[in-house]
Amino acid sequence: MKLSYKFLCLLLGFTCFSLLLSLALARWSFEQGFTEFIINQERERLNQLAVQLVDEYRANGNSWENVELDNASFFSGPPNRKFGPPRRMGPPPRSRSMAANNLDLGPPTALFDNEDNVVTGNVSRDSSAKQVTVDLISDRGRIGTLISYPPPTPNSEIAVAFAAQQNHAIIIIGLVSFALAIIIALGITPRILRPFESILAAVKALTARKYDTHLPNERADEFGELMSHINTLSTTLKNNENTKNQWLADISHELRTPLTILSGEIELIKAGIRPLDQKQLHSFDQEVSRLSLLVEDLYQLSLSDIGGLRYHFLSVNLRDAVISQKDTLLSKFMQKGIDIEIAEASPIFIDADPQRINQLITNLLVNACEYTDAPGKVVITLKDSGPSATLLIEDTPPGIKKGNESLLFEPLFREDASRARRSSGGGLGLSICKQIVNAHQGKIVAEPSKLGGIKITITLPKEQLIKDN
Template sequence: MKISQKLFLAFIGLTSIVLVATLSLARWSFDQGFSNYIHSLEENRLTHLSKSLTTLYSQSDFNWNNVTSEQYERLLSFFIPDIAKIAKTDRKGPPPRAGFREGRIKPPPSASGDTRAGIAPHLRNPERRGPPRRNGPPTAIYTPDGVLLAGETFDSLEEKISIPVTHDGDVIAILYSNPRVEVDSQSAQAFFEQQLWTSLWIGLLCLMLASLISWVLARLLLLPVKEVIKSISHLSKGNYSERFNEKRLDELGQLMNDIDLLAMTLDKNRTAKNRWFADISHELRTPLSILCGEIDAIKAEIRPFNQVQLKSLEQEVMRIKHLVDDLYQLSLSDLGGLKYHFEPLNITVCITETLNSLIDKVSEKGLSINFINSEKVIVNGDKMRLQQLFTNVVLNAVAYTDSPGHIDIDLIEESASLLILVNDTKPSVPLDDCEVLFDPLHRQDSSRARRNNGAGLGLTISRNIVEAHSGSITARPSNLGGLCIEIILPIFKESH
């Protein structure tokens, strides 16, 4: 299954869940609102009825015994028209006849043998006329003590709507009503079915609309993803020139920028690799060509085989050996294969020993070295690798400095680091080219490109050594007219 189909199905599934939950909550809210509306109307009716009962109580000399059953029934027959139209009670069959039926209340026995002593005395007369029929919810009037005065008989007064009837702040009776609604009339049932079908059609329409929107969104959201997949496919095939034209500010835009940067890096590395192979081939071909030419000349007896020719052959062999050794050292340093033994050492002594071993080569070139520093500066490093570092830097300066000239080495101790400056005299290097001096086999198309031996790997190996010592090495034009190599190493701090 394609990702577009999965994304579409995810949108549809999420929309369906939200839609079902929304319609269910809407249905529940409708039922609750309808029930609350019925209860509100019933409370309004009971409030009006309580006022009429208070008036009737006052007119009956403040005694419920003076109220006839007909008066009660006429009051209880009062209802709000909306209640009669909407509320249909849970009673089955025709509405009950108004008044009190025998057997509705089971009164306690009295001393006179009257079994209706628990009912108000004025209601004990069985001869009464039927008052108007009541269509509203079942309603009853009780005294504060729980004696039924008129109305329906409830098995339990809990969960009933109750309104107190008061007179001068005293509760003289309590009205109870049971407006529980059962939708069993045809009109109400038709209304509820209509609402249900309307909700279903609305849900179906919303689902179709959500499906259309989900399909469009899935296609729009996958467009940049497809572009990313296409770009990665180009990278896997070695085509590093493709770039994204669309500029985005979201996470996909950041991914596109990273892929563009990766393509540029891969292209740069491939170019550097090709250039490196070409340079290595050139460096190896030159001494090999000389060797082959001299050997052919000796074999053809054009040149005699003597010590002079043997020394010339040895020089070319040593040149090849030097190049192979540099390549081996570079590969080890790039792979982290150079072994380091770190220990606190005096960098001043390390530099002095290195310069003493190179004094003959410096003198042969007609140069001089100035290094005057008697202060003791301790760094944590590998003595052999640091001497290799200083050897490469000094020999690079010797190879590229015109005679007569000089090389200055200065140590500047800062708070937590040591700055080593190696300055030489002209010729110099343009500032823009200083950043690439540490690339393997780099050559400058200037007067500093002239050198007698080496393959241009010394500074690259030096950079790896400095980085292994948690330092940095950079190059810039020197104030002396040549090149300045800046080396920064951390100073060793003894823990107390």
């Protein structure tokens, strides 16, 4: 079942439940209110009747015996003679009193004297019957009580007709409300789910690798937040796709160049144009070494990305590691005509993998040597920065365009893609350096150097207990 049908059924079900509950509570409230209305109306009738009976009581010498009443018709139903003493009948009544007329208008009613004896009227034998009681008060105090016994539910024609009318009104209101709920649900459901349909279409487009998909987002609700995330996902996937394509192009270029050189030189040897001597073998060895270095860098970088590189942390003297790698590469710097010096190097101990730290320093120094014009200079500074050790490597021109500093750590980045390669590397050294620094919970930043070239700043935590990765 589609989500729209589920949402429509849920909305209609909740509407029906709420409507039925509201109608049931309205019906119950009406019955309670109507019954209370009847009781209050009956109490008002008894209060009016009590005034008349008190006047007749006084007019007959403060006695119920001499009140001229037609007991057979004064109250609704025949008089109850079973309760109280026998009554003395006075002279025949001249006319029926107004009290009798009022009593005939209501439900069964009984008049009790001050000793709770029945004077006249009907007394209900149902112990659960409702009672409406009004005391008769004169100058001498309480002289009697009027009690009526209204039915549990109104049974007059007017009351029954009114209750039926209300029931019909409630049913009609319920049906109209339900019809309106259906119309509103049918109209509002597509409107509510319209953003979801756009999101579904966008997800299908992303699944089909259409990364240019962009959702217009003018909503401030959860749908708007989801659309924003999908737009971000689309941009991320597009960038990853472009990066992957650039990777493939760059790697193909890096591999094709030495292969083209090797293929061309072999063809020249096969044609007899160039002799196979030590010089030619040395050229072959350089191109093979370049291929091997590129493949090894790619392997190391892929292992780092998938978490395949293992780190074994020990206490390492960073100063000794810097001096050792500097001395190892000194001949390479001298051969190119570049001076290398250590401006400051404090003995600092860090928790690190010795092999990876040596690889980090080597890659940074080789990168500085390859991308510094002769005559040039490379300066190394190692400082103690409290909880961390800071290693700075600066070189002389050429530098890098402002804004491209962070791109130096992207794999195979070339600031000028058309220029010839300056080194035998594959452009992955700084990417591997970033992976190593991240694994040691440090930071690496590139920025312009005061010497005119680039300054690489590495910050590594000191003497921290880092678990083996």
